[in-house]
Amino acid sequence: MDRVNITIIGAGVIGLAIAAELSVDFDDILVIERHDDFGRQTSSRNSEVIHSGIYYPTGSLKAELCVEGAPMLYRYCQDHGIAHRRIGKLIVATQESEIQQLEELYRRGRLNGVRDMVFLEADEVARMEGNVNAVRALYSPNTGIIDSHGLMKRLFTVAQGRGVTFSFNEEVISIEHEADGYVVGIKSDDYRFLSNVVINAAGLCSDAIAAMVGIEIDPAGYRLHHCKGSYFSYSRRSPVERLIYPVPEKDLKGLGVHATLDLGGRLRFGPDTEYVDDIDYTVDVSKRDRFYEGACKIIRGIDKDALVADMAGVRPKIKGEGVKDFVIEHEDRRGLYGFINLVGIESPGLTASLAISSRVRKIVDCISIAKKV
Numbered sequence: 016m017d018r019v020n021i022t023i024i025g026a027g028v029i030g031l032a033i034a035a036e037l038s039v040d041f042d043d044i045l046v047i048e049r050h051d052d053f054g055r056q057t058s059s060r061n062s063e064v065i066h067s068g069i070y071y072p073t074g075s076l077k078a079e080l081c082v083e084g085a086p087m088l089y090r091y092c093q094d095h096g097i098a099h100r101r102i103g104k105l106i107v108a109t110q111e112s113e114i115q116q117l118e119e120l121y122r123r124g125r126l127n128g129v130r131d132m133v134f135l136e137a138d139e140v141a142r143m144e145g146n147v148n149a150v151r152a153l154y155s156p157n158t159g160i161i162d163s164h165g166l167m168k169r170l171f172t173v174a175q176g177r178g179v180t181f182s183f184n185e186e187v188i189s190i191e192h193e194a195d196g197y198v199v200g201i202k203s204d205d206y207r208f209l210s211n212v213v214i215n216a217a218g219l220c221s222d223a224i225a226a227m228v229g230i231e232i233d234p235a236g237y238r239l240h241h242c243k244g245s246y247f248s249y250s251r252r253s254p255v256e257r258l259i260y261p262v263p264e265k266d267l268k269g270l271g272v273h274a275t276l277d278l279g280g281r282l283r284f285g286p287d288t289e290y291v292d293d294i295d296y297t298v299d300v301s302k303r304d305r306f307y308e309g310a311c312k313i314i315r316g317i318d319k320d321a322l323v324a325d326m327a328g329v330r331p332k333i334k335g336e337g338v339k340d341f342v343i344e345h346e347d348r349r350g351l352y353g354f355i356n357l358v359g360i361e362s363p364g365l366t367a368s369l370a371i372s373s374r375v376r377k378i379v380d381c382i383s384i385a386k387k388v
């Protein structure tokens with residue numbers, strides 16, 4: 016049976032970042048992706064925002080890796096010529112009753128290590144963004160936008176240049192733990208091979224991959240439920256120059272219908288939150304009224320006819336009450352030495368991608384069966 020050193024399942028931004036990071040020191044790395052190219056799922060269906068880390072519970076991996084990951088990502092963009100812009104973001108209280116939530120966000124952001132937030136009064140917001148509805152706002156100057164495809168392309172090129180093998184159009188369908196590693200089964204031709212280390216970066220299917228290796232995903236707290244987020248784009252000139260967010264939804268289910276800009280200056284509203292059983296990326300045009308309402312809450316003068324159903328992405332949310340954290344686990348305590356799970360890597364996964372890959376590298380550094388170059 017063929018043997019590889021490290022197998023990474025999934026070529027989204029997380030699998031790519033891990034491949035690029037590990038390829039510095041480790042040999043014989045294989046990335047398996049069921050689509051015909053990298054970044055065909057969640058990594059190319061998101062808001063492309065580099066978050067600063069304000070929202071997430073203090074002490075969570077989401078907070079820690081977002082705060083650590085954002086500057087790493089800005090640096091990487093600069094060093095590798097990846098398009099990005101630090102355009103800043105306003106989180107707006109549109110009525111007095113929301114100000115307390117804004118203050119809570121500020122406190123949490125500070126505890127998370129976000130130092131640059133400032134409160135703006137209504138007149139200051141008006142000078143900055145004449146069309147925004149706000150009685151008060153929290154300004155985050157370091158929030159930005161990134162060309163996520165450009166990032167993934169660069170990570171792919173770097174990893175490939177250092178000898179990582181990418182196997183596209185191949186789906187992992189079984190994983191068995193044996194004394195000398197993991198036997199990974201691939202759908203096409205019933206092919207099986209041995210791997211010393213397996214890293215599960217399978218995004219929306221990461222719970223299914225964890226189950227394949229024998230983990231009981233309900234007691235482990237790994238079961239995902241998929242939460243679709245749809246976007247409507249604005250076909251007229253953007254009335255704002257920064258990212259505009261309302262105060263977030265309860266339990267951070269979503270951040271509320273917000274306004275994001277892409278690098279071409281195109282304005283989009285979304286994503287909303289809708290739990291789904293099947294993954295289907297079509298946008299329901301009948302949601303236009305709700306999006307219009309959400310858009311008007313934060314920005315004045317929106318033309319309803321200019322709201323056009325755009326795209327959707329699906330969040331790999333871990334099931335259960337409250338805000339769930341990223342799972343980044345070496346499963347040796349379950350007797351699965353050399354198996355690393357990344358489950359529930361929803362937002363801010365793009366922002367945190369380089370910090371996540373650096374965390375995974377520290378784990379792999381301690382796995383004795385992972386062969387170094």
Ligand SMILES: Cc1cc2nc3c(=O)[nH]c(=O)nc-3n(C[C@H](O)[C@H](O)[C@H](O)COP(=O)(O)OP(=O)(O)OC[C@H]3O[C@@H](n4cnc5c(N)ncnc54)[C@H](O)[C@@H]3O)c2cc1C
Pocket residue numbers: 024025026027028029030047048049050053054055056057058059060061062063064065066185186187188216217218219220221243244245286327328329330331360361362363364365366367
């Ligand atoms: C609507 C939305 C908005 C978001 N906005 C932001 C944002 O503004 N900023 C931010 O930081 N984050 C954002 N995120 C989160 C971010 O997009 C994700 O955290 C990140 O893309 C996750 O990357 P990934 O590599 O884990 O997953 P994916 O990109 O889904 O990659 C996983 C890959 O695994 C492959 N795979 C699955 N099963 C198998 C198998 N059995 N065999 C082989 N391959 C397999 C899939 O085909 C897929 O390509 C957003 C997410 C959503 C849904």
